[in-house]
Amino acid sequence: MKFTKSQEVRKFANALIGIFQEKLGHVGEGNIAYLFTEEQIVEAGKVKAGYACIPQVQNRQRKFYEWAVEKAIGYSPDALIVIDKEIWGMLTDVQKAALVYHELRHLKHSTTGAGKPKYNSETGNPIYQIEGHDVEEFNDVIEHFGAWEGGLVNMKGLLDAEPDKEKVEAVLKAVGK
Ligand SMILES: [Zn+2]
Numbered sequence: 275m276k277f278t279k280s281q282e283v284r285k286f287a288n289a290l291i292g293i294f295q296e297k298l299g300h301v302g303e304g305n306i307a308y309l310f311t312e313e314q315i316v317e318a319g320k321v322k323a324g325y326a327c328i329p330q331v332q333n334r335q336r337k338f339y340e341w342a343v344e345k346a347i348g349y350s351p352d353a354l355i356v357i358d359k360e361i362w363g364m365l366t367d368v369q370k371a372a373l374v375y376h377e378l379r380h381l382k383h384s385t386t387g388a389g390k391p392k393y394n395s396e397t398g399n400p401i402y403q404i405e406g407h408d409v410e411e412f413n414d415v416i417e418h419f420g421a422w423e424g425g426l427v428n429m430k431g432l433l434d435a436e437p438d439k440e441k442v443e444a445v446l447k448a449v450g451k
Contacts, residue, residue, distance in 0.1 A: 276313055279347070283308040283357055286374040289448035293441050294375065300383040300391070304399045307351035310359035323365075323373055324357040326380035328402055352394070353381050353402045367451045368442060380404050 291302040307329075315322045329351060331339045344350050355377045365373065382405035384392040392401040409425045421427045 277309045277311050277346070277356070278359075280308045280310045280357065280359075280362075282370075283310070283355065283362075283374060285449045286370055286445070287355070287378060289445045290371065290375050290378060292448065293444050298375070298378050300400050301353075301378050301381050301402075304352040304381070304402060305349060305397070306381070307347050307349075307354050309347075309354060309356045310362065311356050312359055315356065315358050322358070323361045324355065324377050326353060326355050326377045326404060328352075328404065329354050350397075352397075352399050367446050367449075371442060371445050371449075 287301075287306065287308060291298045295302075315325055317325065329339075329343050330336070340350060355374070357373065357377070362370065362373075381402045384401045384403045386392060393399065394401055409429050411426060415422070416426065421430045
């Protein structure tokens with residue numbers, strides 16, 4: 275078995291959605307599947323702890339794929355969050371919360387050209403799209419040039435500031451840690 279459903283990841287996600295409503299509330303309106311994988315996740319040559327995706331394929335394979343996903347998971351999720359089971363086992367609770375928050379943040383509520391949020395006409399659930407990271411950079415660019423653009427300057431400020439300990443504590447409490 276390469277993928278298994280994870281109640282623990284779901285628990286973290288539900289706690290995070292409840293406590294970080296402003297950023298994650300729209301994720302709570304959808305049907306998200308939380309899976310562990312036993313296979314290493316590699317993206318653009320880098321090993322990753324997890325990823326978020328929208329379970330959809332185009333054209334002729336669509337019907338078969340939707341059927342296969344429903345068979346495998348038991349329902350048709352609006353989005354998938356997949357976590358490397360081995361890496362998960364090595365993380366602290368705070369790291370687990372940060373990882374799940376990170377993956378949930380990739381799920382953006384799609385909007386129409388006029389800026390109205392889109393919903394699935396059959397289920398009434400939000401339609402998601404994948405949102406990219408605020409900052410993507412190589413260590414050696416920062417080593418040579420420092421915080422050379424606005425996104426990095428902003429992130430440097432955040433790294434120097436205190437993290438939101440109260441909310442993180444509340445998440446850990448909600449998952450029983
Ligand atoms: Zn990411």
